[in-house]
Amino acid sequence: xxxxxxRICKDGVVKEGNVLKVDSFLxxxxxxxxxxxxxxxxxxxxxEEKIDKILTIESSGIGIAxxxxxxxxxxxxxxxxxxxxxxxxxxxxxxxxxxTHKCKNQxxxxxxxxxxxxxxxxxxxxxxxxxxxxxxxxIVNEAGASVEGIGIVIEKGFQAGxxxxxxxxxxxxxxxxxxxxxxxxxxxxxxxx
Amino acid sequence: xxxxxxRICKDGVVKEGNVLKVDSFLxxxxxxxxxxxxxxxxxxxxxEEKIDKILTIESSGIGIAxxxxxxxxxxxxxxxxxxxxxxxxxxxxxxxxxxTHKCKNQxxxxxxxxxxxxxxxxxxxxxxxxxxxxxxxxIVNEAGASVEGIGIVIEKGFQAGxxxxxxxxxxxxxxxxxxxxxxxxxxxxxxxx
Numbered sequence: 001x002x003x004x005x006x007r008i009c010k011d012g013v014v015k016e017g018n019v020l021k022v023d024s025f026l027x028x029x030x031x032x033x034x035x036x037x038x039x040x041x042x043x044x045x046x047x048e049e050k051i052d053k054i055l056t057i058e059s060s061g062i063g064i065a066x067x068x069x070x071x072x073x074x075x076x077x078x079x080x081x082x083x084x085x086x087x088x089x090x091x092x093x094x095x096x097x098x099x100t101h102k103c104k105n106q107x108x109x110x111x112x113x114x115x116x117x118x119x120x121x122x123x124x125x126x127x128x129x130x131x132x133x134x135x136x137x138x139i140v141n142e143a144g145a146s147v148e149g150i151g152i153v154i155e156k157g158f159q160a161g162x163x164x165x166x167x168x169x170x171x172x173x174x175x176x177x178x179x180x181x182x183x184x185x186x187x188x189x190x191x192x193x
Numbered sequence: 194x195x196x197x198x199x200r201i202c203k204d205g206v207v208k209e210g211n212v213l214k215v216d217s218f219l220x221x222x223x224x225x226x227x228x229x230x231x232x233x234x235x236x237x238x239x240x241e242e243k244i245d246k247i248l249t250i251e252s253s254g255i256g257i258a259x260x261x262x263x264x265x266x267x268x269x270x271x272x273x274x275x276x277x278x279x280x281x282x283x284x285x286x287x288x289x290x291x292x293t294h295k296c297k298n299q300x301x302x303x304x305x306x307x308x309x310x311x312x313x314x315x316x317x318x319x320x321x322x323x324x325x326x327x328x329x330x331x332i333v334n335e336a337g338a339s340v341e342g343i344g345i346v347i348e349k350g351f352q353a354g355x356x357x358x359x360x361x362x363x364x365x366x367x368x369x370x371x372x373x374x375x376x377x378x379x380x381x382x383x384x385x386x
Binding site for chain 1: 216217218221222223224225226228229251252255256258259260262263266267268269270271273302303305306
């Protein structure tokens with residue numbers, strides 16, 4: 001088990017309905033020392049790629065992306081999930097269906113902040129069915145930029161997202177892939193990587 | 194002018210309706226090197242305070258809070274703006290009115306992540322009328338924790354938020370206080386600090 005899998009076993013909580021709660025260290029309370037290990041590990045896994053910018057999506061991706069960005073010395077852009085009156089001008093917009101919230105969101109990035117030819121690393125905390133990720137990829141492609149890699153902290157391996165993204169040929173690195181969970185025993189099966 | 198005021202003059206855009214757009218470096222695209230300077234500066238201004246935890250609010254506070262947290266070696270908790278099915282158990286809830294979005298939000302923090310006796314530093318990117326801040330303060334007080342300081346990146350000094358929070362006796366440090374803006378000339382007046 002790597003450092004993240006160990007932490008998930010220690011502090012993650014399995015709930016009915018294939019819910020894995022990691023809100024004590026990842027997506028409500030955030031352990032910045034852990035985020036630094038995550039940043040180091042993504043830098044190791046994407047050491048061959050030239051990265052100009054990190055793209056993530058609000059809200060829980062932002063903190064991780066900002067710490068990861070320190071290891072790549074690049075700025076972060078976060079996609080917004082709803083139209084804000086503070087965004088004007090031209091925007092890239094993709095429609096995204098959320099697994100956790102069971103609703104559709106528009107994912108929005110200002111055209112000013114994604115440029116043709118830029119090499120983008122996409123970072124997010126979770127991937128399940130991968131809809132948010134598909135929206136981000138679509139926006140990067142629309143901008144004429146290039147998805148050089150996708151770094152996910154926890155992938156739900158029993159849902160289709162990871163398979164779809166890998167089938168599409170993207171370099172997807174998930175630091176922990178959960179292949180099964182048992183809400184009664186609290187057991188979590190990780191995929192061997 | 195300090196480093197932040199200089200950056201605001203260089204890359205901020207003044208729009209009609211007292212809107213200051215800083216989305217190229219602060220709250221859409223995020224300049225992590227700038228965030229590190231912000232972290233250093235907050236650490237300097239709150240060097241006398243014992244801080245156990247940083248509290249912020251989604252979305253644009255999160256990235257700054259995570260980088261600032263590195264200078265205090267503490268975890269970050271971010272308040273959520275809408276009830277999520279991934280939050281269960283007991284929650285602190287405060288009602289907050291947004292200036293930018295002209296709507297009411299519930300600000301929510303899980304009771305697990307704010308404990309009696311904890312010393313909290315609240316960090317956010319913007320303060321205008323201070324409603325979000327009032328919600329965060331109310332939640333910290335409800336938890337029996339203590340607001341040791343409030344660090345704001347940009348305060349709109351011509352709105353009431355800062356005065357109210359200072360009147361309440363809190364140690365509020367704003368790295369830039371904008372006392373006036375002119376959308377025609379693009380001029381920005383900063384308060385001498």
